Amino acid sequence: MAKTQTKNAPVGDFDIVAVGQGGRLQYEAVLLAASLKAKAPSFQGTLYIAEPQPGPLWTRDPSMRGDIKGALEELGAMILPFENTAFGESYPHGNKIEALCAMPEGRNFLFLDTDTLIVGDLGTLDTDFRRPAASMRRTGTWPEEELYWPGYTAVWKSLYDKFGLEFDSTLDLSQPDEYWERYLYFNAGWVTGHDAPAFGARWRDWAVDIRDNHPEELVLQSFDPWLDQIALPLVIHSFGGGRPGDDLAGLDGDLTCHYRMLPLLYAREGDAVVEALAEVAAPNKVKKWLKQYDPFKRMIYQERGLKVRDLFDQNDLPPRERQIRNTIKREGFWMR
Structure with a gap:
C-alpha cells in the first residue's frame, strides 16, 4: 500500500x-x-x-x-x-x-x-x-459497445469484483444508467x-x-x-x-495543456496557450533543439501553426476532434 x-x-x-x-x-x-x-x-x-x-x-x-x-x-x-x-x-x-x-x-x-x-x-x-x-x-473510448456485449455496468463491475473492490461508490449518479460518463x-x-x-x-x-x-x-x-x-x-x-x-482544475486548465499534437493545439486551445508556446520556444537554447524535429520546426518557427489557427473559430469549434483533424488534413497542414 x-x-x-x-x-x-x-x-x-x-x-x-x-x-x-x-x-x-x-x-x-x-x-x-x-x-x-x-x-x-x-x-x-x-x-x-x-x-x-x-x-x-x-x-x-x-x-x-x-x-x-x-x-x-x-x-x-x-x-x-x-x-x-x-x-x-x-x-x-x-x-x-x-x-x-x-x-x-x-x-x-x-x-x-x-x-x-x-x-x-x-x-x-x-x-x-x-x-x-x-x-x-x-471521451467514451472504452468499453466499446458491441452487439452482444453485456453493457457498461457488467463490464466495469466485473473488473472491480476481480480485484475485490467496492463498485457502487465509483458511480456518478447524476449520469444515466448505461451511459459511459456514469x-x-x-x-x-x-x-x-x-x-x-x-x-x-x-x-x-x-x-x-x-x-x-x-x-x-x-x-x-x-x-x-x-x-x-x-x-x-x-x-x-x-x-x-x-x-x-x-x-x-489547473491541470488541463491554467497550469498545463495536454496538447497531444501541435496542429490540435493551434486549432483548439486558447490564446494564452499559443502565447505560452511562443514564449517558451523562443530562446535560442530551446530553439536549437526543437527545430531538429520537423513538426516543431514547421508549426512553431515557420508559423504553419498560425495558419492552422486561422482555419477555426476557437469559440465555435467543430464538435468532434475528427472534424478538426480532417479540416487540417484537407488544407495540407497536418503533422505529428
Whole structure:
C-alpha cells in the first residue's frame, strides 16, 4: 500500500515524471522541461524524464540521444533510466506505468504525458496527493459497445469484483444508467498520487492481469491502446482516490495543456496557450533543439501553426476532434 504522506507538506512539494525516448518524445520532453523552467518558478520538486532502456522487450534501442539528454539536464531535468519488465515495444503506453515503478519512494508525484505544455506556475498546485486522481479530459473510448456485449455496468463491475473492490461508490449518479460518463474513467495524460513505486507496481500488475486473465464480460473488448486507462480507475479507487476536485482544475486548465499534437493545439486551445508556446520556444537554447524535429520546426518557427489557427473559430469549434483533424488534413497542414 502507499506510504503515508507527511502532513502539511508545502505547496509545490511534489515531483513530476514524464517518459522520454528516441524519436518524437525526446523533443516533446525538451519542450516540457523548457516550459516548466519558464512558467513554474515556485516548483520545488524534481522533473524526472524517465527513459526506457534497451532490452529483450524492444527490437530497437528506445533510449534518447545523448546530446538531447544533456539538453534536458541543462533545463533542470533528471534522466531516470528504467527497465521494461511487462510491456515495452508491444505496448509502449505501458512505459508510463513502468516509469512510476522507478521513481523515488514516499514522494508526492504528478505524472504528465510528454506532450504537455506548462502554461502557468505549476508549483502552486495544492492538492491532497494521498487521494489520487487523473485527467477527466476524456471521451467514451472504452468499453466499446458491441452487439452482444453485456453493457457498461457488467463490464466495469466485473473488473472491480476481480480485484475485490467496492463498485457502487465509483458511480456518478447524476449520469444515466448505461451511459459511459456514469462510470469512473480517466485520460491517463496526467495522474496524481503519493509513492509512485507503490502506485506503479499495482497499476502494472493489474494491467497485466486484465490483459492476460480478463473476466468473460470483456471477451469482446479491445485492450490496445486502452489497457492503461482500463486499469487506472481501479488503481486510483484502491488507493482511496477518485474524480479530481476543484483543487486540480489547473491541470488541463491554467497550469498545463495536454496538447497531444501541435496542429490540435493551434486549432483548439486558447490564446494564452499559443502565447505560452511562443514564449517558451523562443530562446535560442530551446530553439536549437526543437527545430531538429520537423513538426516543431514547421508549426512553431515557420508559423504553419498560425495558419492552422486561422482555419477555426476557437469559440465555435467543430464538435468532434475528427472534424478538426480532417479540416487540417484537407488544407495540407497536418503533422505529428
